[in-house]
Amino acid sequence: MSPNIAATAASYSGLGVIACDVLRDEVEFALSQESENKVITFMEQGLHNEPARLRSVLQEAVQTLEAQPGITRIALVYGLCSGGLAGISPRRCRLAMPRAHDCITILLGSRDRYDRYVREHPGTYWYSPGWNRCHLPPGPERYRQLAERYTAQYGPDNAQYLMETEQSWYRSYRNAAWVDMGCGAIEAGIEQTRQCARWLNWSFERLRGDRELLLDLLAGRWDQDRFVIVEPGQAIEMTGDENILTAVTIDGQNIGGEPDGVAAP
Numbered sequence: 001m002s003p004n005i006a007a008t009a010a011s012y013s014g015l016g017v018i019a020c021d022v023l024r025d026e027v028e029f030a031l032s033q034e035s036e037n038k039v040i041t042f043m044e045q046g047l048h049n050e051p052a053r054l055r056s057v058l059q060e061a062v063q064t065l066e067a068q069p070g071i072t073r074i075a076l077v078y079g080l081c082s083g084g085l086a087g088i089s090p091r092r093c094r095l096a097m098p099r100a101h102d103c104i105t106i107l108l109g110s111r112d113r114y115d116r117y118v119r120e121h122p123g124t125y126w127y128s129p130g131w132n133r134c135h136l137p138p139g140p141e142r143y144r145q146l147a148e149r150y151t152a153q154y155g156p157d158n159a160q161y162l163m164e165t166e167q168s169w170y171r172s173y174r175n176a177a178w179v180d181m182g183c184g185a186i187e188a189g190i191e192q193t194r195q196c197a198r199w200l201n202w203s204f205e206r207l208r209g210d211r212e213l214l215l216d217l218l219a220g221r222w223d224q225d226r227f228v229i230v231e232p233g234q235a236i237e238m239t240g241d242e243n244i245l246t247a248v249t250i251d252g253q254n255i256g257g258e259p260d261g262v263a264a265p
Contacts, residue, residue: 014070014071014072014073015038015039015071015072015073015074015075015218015219015220016038016039016040016041016065016068016071016073016074016075016093017031017038017039017040017041017074017075017077017218018040018041018043018058018061018062018065018074018075018076018077018078019040019041019042019043019076019077019078020042020043020045020077020078020081020103021042021043021044021045021130021134022045022103022128022130022131022133022134022135023077023103023106023107023130023214024042024130025129025130025133025181025183025184025185026106026107026129026130026181026183026184026209026211026214027040027042027077027214027218028183029181029182029183029184030211030214030215030218031218033215034218034219038218039065039068039071041061041064041065043057043058043061045130045134045135050084051081051082051083051084052084053084054081054082054084054085055084055085055086055087055088058076058078058084058085058088059087059088059089062074062088062089062090062093062095063091065093066090066091066092066093071093072093072094073093073094073095073096073220074090074093074094074095074096075095075096075097075217075218075220076088076095076096076097077097077106077214077217077218078097078098078103079097079098079100079101079102079103079104079105079106080100080101080102080238080244080245081101081102081103083238085097085236085245086235086236086237086238086245087235087236087237088230088235088236089230089233089234089235089236089250090230090231090232090234091232092232093232094229094230094231094232095229095230096217096220096222096227096228096229096230097217097227097228097236097245098213098217098226098227098228099111099225099226099227099228099243099244099245100114100244101244103128103130104126104128104179105213106213106214106217107128107179107180107181107209107210108179108207108209108210109209109210109211109212109213109214110210110212110213110226111226111242111244113210117177117207121175121177121205123172123173123174123175124173124175124176124177125137125138125173125175125176125177125202126177126179127176127177127178127179127189127192127193127196128178128179128180128184128189129180129183129184129185129186129189130184132185132189132192132193133184133185137192137193137196138170138173138196138200139192139195139196139199139200140195140196140199143163143166143167143199146162146163146166147159147163150162150163170200173200173202174202174203175202175203175204175205176193176194176196176197176200176202176203176204176205177205177206177207178190178193178204178205178206178207179206179207179208179209180206180207180208180209181208181209181210181211181214182208182209190206213226228243228244228245228246228247229247230247231247233249233250234247234248234249234250235247235248235249235250
């Protein structure tokens with residue numbers, strides 16, 4: 001753990017952080033560059049597969065941070081994540097998170113860069129240090145492990161059918177994009193991603209991440225254009241448009257406003 005990441009509220013900026021473990025390398029590196037301590041909680045990766053559970057555990061984590069009197073602001077290092085962030089509501093602190101569908105926007109530094117890359121490279125599957133660490137990505141090792149598991153559980157014939165089903169969703173992809181911010185297991189991750197791309201007959205591209213969005217989130221430099229800012233009594237809500245998220249009162253009245261690029265006080 002970085003020495004700049006505090007476990008208690010003894011000496012820090014008053015900003016608490018809740019982050020997905022898939023972004024642990026990037027968050028710890030970013031916080032190591034700061035002089036102020038932060039109270040940080042890492043949540044297990046994969047909760048986006050269970051949006052209701054993700055919402056429940058994050059709401060509990062928010063309330064746990066709010067129970068520490070010195071904390072006045074909370075940064076959520078998450079994207080919308082299958083809708084799991086919708087409904088999160090602070091009771092005492094100001095809260096902010098990026099206007100992002102998932103963590104790739106955070107790694108790339110902006111919605112515009114993410115949207116542009118996806119338009120120019122349809123069928124992209126994303127790899128990163130944390131994603132490769134927390135999740136077995138499509139490739140030969142995933143295939144081998146699943147085949148062994150299915151064969152042991154269901155027999156060789158059923159395993160073959162299940163593996164064909166498993167492989168079918170790969171056909172909608174044709175590009176493996178590795179993105180990093182200069183931290184984590186970079187060289188090993190690049191080699192693993194290249195091997196996966198070769199095995200899947202996909203193209204491969206390495207993308208340099210951009211730390212600005214993450215650094216500003218963790219420093220509390222929040223503007224309405226890049227972040228949804230949620231006050232006590234408000235909740236996060238999906239917008240279904242390019243803004244991705246907004247803040248609404250608990251009774252549903254929109255008071256988040258349109259993004260105007262003006263920093264919140």
